[in-house]
Amino acid sequence: MGILMAALLALSLLSLGFGAAPLSWGEVLGGLLGTGPTEQVLIVQQIRLPRVLLAWLLGASLGMSGAALQGLLRNPLAEPGLLGISASAGLGAVLALYFGLTAVSLWALPAAAMTGALLATLLLYLLTRGGSSNLTLILAGVALSSLAGALTSLALNLAPNPSSVQDIVLWLLGSIADRSLADVRLVLPFVAAGLALLLAAAPALTLLTLGEGEAVSLGVTLSRLQGLVITGSALAVGACVSVTGTIGFVGLVVPHLLRGLVQHRPGRLLLPSAIGGALLVLASDLAIRLLDTPRELMLGVVTALVGAPFFLVLVLKSRRALP
Amino acid sequence: MSLLSVQGLEVRLGARLVVEGVDLRLDSGELLGLIGPNGAGKSTVVKAIAQLLPHRGDVRLQGRSVRRFGARERARGMAYLSQDDQVQWPILVQDLVALGRHPHRSPWGGSDAAGDAGGAVEMAMRAADVWTLRGRRADQLSGGERARARLARVLAVNAPLILADEPVAALDPRHQLDVMELLRVHCVGGGGAIVVLHDLTMASRFCDRLLLLNQGRPVASGPVNDVLTPEQLRRVYGIEAVTGVHAGQAYIVPWAREKGRGLGGGLDANAN
Structure with a gap:
């Protein structure tokens, strides 16, 4: 934990120090504290700081949601993307863009994304209510994910204006570049609330290691646990998606890498996964900026390129583990 | 006052009546064996008593209706060992056994040491002979070792009533005897246990009384020789x-x- 935290802070400083305008460390610090020249304060506080803070919030949301959903479903392949939470948040945001709601209010985009995520949650609940199996929940999530993807494609297909289509597609690819502190302020309360709900589920998640029956016999209320994890994930991930677009696989990769550090206890995995997620998003974002590509790569593209093969390896490993 | 009394227990799965008319009493110190063919409803009865299944009928623990218990209070009163042999994540044996202390901890978590006054976790691990395995991962245990670790988890709850669903099904003869002996010790110490068994000799050897189920209904109950x-x-x-x-x-x-x-x-x- 300490090492993860230290690595995150070090990488954050590195991220603050790196950019188009060459600034010395002293100038970065001056900009951060607001004591330097106005131009440097603007660069650090308005351009670089939001990028770092959003990486923290997004990474923490994806990492902790992934760890919590894997614990709930007792399946190392689960993550917000799998249950359709990310895709539904994306659909909500796309609809807001499509109908031009974003021009009406700054809050329209995140509100639409969170509504999408929460509707997905509610639908998942209705589909799996009454103690249905994890398989049902996962299949419902896959179906929901496909539906949200199809509706998003439909919206793009019917979009009257080609340039708005390009905007939407680019946003869907996922990025934390060129965001402002206002975006951070918009997302922060929902991420904080979501992560708090997830942390409240930690002891029950560890008890689920014994299976549902024994966990309930030890005092776990399954409906409360499911409510905490699914609502918490929907709030945190939904809010982030509205600002950053859909970014996949962080919630899959990070808990998997850190599980050994906490002796595989699902409840203890939550906080390290949040920090590790922030670290991974920040590192990916830094890598994008360091790579000398003709056009800056999108964060979601990079995480998917790294994460999808990882996912396949995990599937192969779990296939081999079967009798 | 009996430790456990069950009256008119009835369980439906959908429209199907799978358990009907089960009445039983268990006094402190008693080991009750639940026997019957596959599909007789043994596991269902145990799960219903443990409040894991919706059911009708009156289940009283130490004279109080279990429905009035809060989840944690109920968890301190009865410990349940499921038939399912799997541990879902490869956690350490000592962490697995310590989960049994959960109902004794504050609802807001607290450290793993909290709620373990008197070293219940160590005592349970020593009793079940898994103390030397405490640093091993659950997935690196043999079937017999895992069964004993899971039993140690149940013993760590220190609940007066133990409900064990086929605790010896996967074990070699020596460990079958060990597990039944441990349940016997629990009862001699003033607790009570209901154990689902297939091995009729084990049932005869260790149980005070038996309840024989067939197709969801009790067909015989009483001292071993009257039932078998x-x-x-x-x-x-x-x-x-x-x-x-x-x-x-x-x-x-x-x-x-x-x-x-x-x-x-x-x-x-x-x-x-």
Whole structure:
């Protein structure tokens, strides 16, 4: 934990120090504290700081949601993307863009994304209510994910204006570049609330290691646990998606890498996964900026390129583990 | 006042009535064996008593209706060991056993050491002979070791009532005896236990009383010798068994499928 935290802070400083305008460390610090020249304060506080803070919030949301959903479903392949939470948040945001709601209010985009995520949650609940199996929940999530993807494609297909289509597609690819502190302020309360709900589920998640029956016999209320994890994930991930677009696989990769550090206890995995997620998003974002590509790569593209093969390896490993 | 009393227990799965008319009493110090063929409803009865299934009927623990218990209070009163042998994540044995202390901790978590006053976790691990395995991962245990670790988890709850669903099904003879002995010790210490068993000799050897279920209904209950009669075995299990007495206790060896005639089915089987 300490090492993860230290690595995150070090990488954050590195991220603050790196950019188009060459600034010395002293100038970065001056900009951060607001004591330097106005131009440097603007660069650090308005351009670089939001990028770092959003990486923290997004990474923490994806990492902790992934760890919590894997614990709930007792399946190392689960993550917000799998249950359709990310895709539904994306659909909500796309609809807001499509109908031009974003021009009406700054809050329209995140509100639409969170509504999408929460509707997905509610639908998942209705589909799996009454103690249905994890398989049902996962299949419902896959179906929901496909539906949200199809509706998003439909919206793009019917979009009257080609340039708005390009905007939407680019946003869907996922990025934390060129965001402002206002975006951070918009997302922060929902991420904080979501992560708090997830942390409240930690002891029950560890008890689920014994299976549902024994966990309930030890005092776990399954409906409360499911409510905490699914609502918490929907709030945190939904809010982030509205600002950053859909970014996949962080919630899959990070808990998997850190599980050994906490002796595989699902409840203890939550906080390290949040920090590790922030670290991974920040590192990916830094890598994008360091790579000398003709056009800056999108964060979601990079995480998917790294994460999808990882996912396949995990599937192969779990296939081999079967009798 | 009895430790546990169950009256008119009835469980439905959908429209199907899977358990009906189960009444039982368990006093402190008693080990009750729940026996019957596959599908007789043994696991269902145990789960319903543990409040894991919706059911009708009155379940009272130490005289109080279990429905009035909060989840944690109920968890301190009865410990449940499921039939499912799997541990879902490869956590360490000591962490697994410590989960049994959860109902004694504050609802807001607290450290793993909290709620373990008196070293219940260590005592449970030593009793179940998994103390030397405490640093091992659950997925690196043999079936027998894992069964003992899971039993240690149940013992760590320190609940007066233990509900164990086929705790010896996966074990070699030596560990079957160990596990039954541990449950016996729990009862001698003032607790009580209901144990689902397939091995009729184990049932006879360790249980004070038996409840025989068939197709969701109780067909016999009482002292071992009253329940495990050749007629009952034939009628309920459809088997002929070789029975005998050793050191004052009956042993029952299932020998052949029912032939429709009195004892001595074993000899018939040999003749075939």
